[in-house]
Amino acid sequence: MSDQPLENVRLRPTLETLPAYVPGKPAADDGMTRYKVSSNESPFPPVDAVRDAVVASLDGAHRYPDASALELRAALGEKHGVDPSQIALSTGSVAVSGDLVRAVVGEGDEVVFAWRSFEAYPILVGSHGGVSVPVPVTASGEHDLEAMAAAITDRTRLVVLCTPNNPTGPSLSTEQVEEFLAQVPDHVVVALDEAYREFHDPATVLGTAGIFRRHGNVVLLRTFSKLQGLAGLxxxxxxxxxxxxxxxxxxxxxxxxxxxxxxxxxxSLHPEVQEELARRAEWIRSERSRVLAALAAQGWALPASQGNFVYxxxxxxxPAFAEFADARGLALRAYGIEGVRATIAEQEANDLLVEIAGAWRER
Structure with missing residues (x-):
């Protein structure tokens, strides 16, 4: 390799302290049957009708996409009961979150969020000059809404509520969110990040539509990456x-x-595809319940997850538990010295998770 020229470019000082996003560990290719349950991906490929639509769209791949995404925004507007102009699209809900920070957070402004929560939050905030105000979750992995309300200052511009919370799993109720919003100044934006909403028990899922109608400072964040299986798109x-x-x-x-x-x-929004996605969501909820029950029987006391994962x-x-699992064919997501997350994936992977968790306790 030839010698590289001296770089004397000036980078933003904030990058020196910016945390790096750590993706889920891939399963090693070493001949062992392995499962990757580290990234909360769907165990199902896209529905056939969705795959067909993608393949057909490639005939127009030499053209730029419709920047206004009129057809998709119209469909989403109808789904949420809003004007299409109220739908903002980007490359995943994490990118939309970045847009949200750019739109409301200036240099030195504060963003309040639970911690641990989605790993991208402090990265997005710091990279755009904002100040992260992480508020520790409770012992059961839930948002401490009282502490989060107390953390709001004159510099707060944005509060993010992740429900169900990634990676711990618990969710917020409509009553909890309404009580919290009553304590938030109406000029502070409150984002409801519901990337895992479809995996929630439908009987108790957050009443997002009503909350949105009642509060002019609320914004909803959604993704097609999880249940719809479009993480790669x-x-x-x-x-x-x-x-x-x-x-x-x-x-x-x-x-x-x-x-x-x-x-x-x-x-993905077509009725027949929605029916298939609903069946998939129910299967994942059922598997989650089965896994949690089996782990409880082993003596584990885990947070009550409403996502497609357990913590x-x-x-x-x-770190030792993640290595223990990896040696037995299961790639998990470890969060430093805080905890380990496992996606509810193929039944075989879920069975292996239970087996590994039991072996860990019996060491």
Whole structure:
């Protein structure tokens, strides 16, 4: 390799302290039967009708996508009972979250979120000059809403509520969110990140539509990556009130939602596809209940997850547990010395998780 020229470029000082996003560990290719349950991906491939729509869309891949995504935004607007102009699209809900930070957070402004929660939050906030205000979750992995309300200051511009919370799993109720919103100044944006909403028990899922109608400072974040199985195509969206929706459109990357991604998302909204996705969601909920019950029988006391994952609050034993599982064919997601998350995946992977968890306790 030839010698590299001296780099004397000036980077932003904030990058020196910015945490790096750590993706889920892939399963090793070493001949052993292995399962990757580290990234909360769907165990199901896209529904056939969605795949067909993606393949058909490739004939137009030499053209830029519709930057306004009119057809998809119209369908999503109808789904959420809002004008299409209130739908903001980008490459996954994490990208929409980044747009949200760019739209409302200036240099030195604060963003309050639970911790541990989605790993991208402090990265997005710090990379755009904001100040993260992480509020520890409770011992049961839930948002401490009282502490989060107390953390709001004159510099707070955004609060993020992740429900169900990734990676711990517990969710917020409509009553809890309403009580919290009553304590938040109406100029502070409150984002409800519901990337895992479809895996929640339908009988108790957050009444998002009503909350959104009642509060002009609430924005909803959704993704097609999880239940719909489109993680590799990267598309998500926000449902915002008009002024914020316009701001999101100003700061987003042009043509962010690709031709195949728009086609896949639109096809995912068709009634027959929605029926199949509902069956898949029910299967995952059933598997989650089975896994949690089996782990409880072994003596584990885990947070009550409503996502497509379970969380082991193992503290300093987290790295060792992840290595223990990896040696037995299961790639988990460890969070430093806090805990380990396992996706509800193929039944065989779920069975292996229970087996490994039992072996760990019997060491």
């Amino acid at each position: 990267r598309i998500g969206y926000a449902v915002a009130h008009p002024r914020l929706a316009r701001a999101l459109s100003q700061v987003t990357v042009p043509f962010g939602a690709s031709v195949p991604a728009q086609a896949a998302a639109l096809a 082991f609050p193992l503290g300093k034993d987290s």
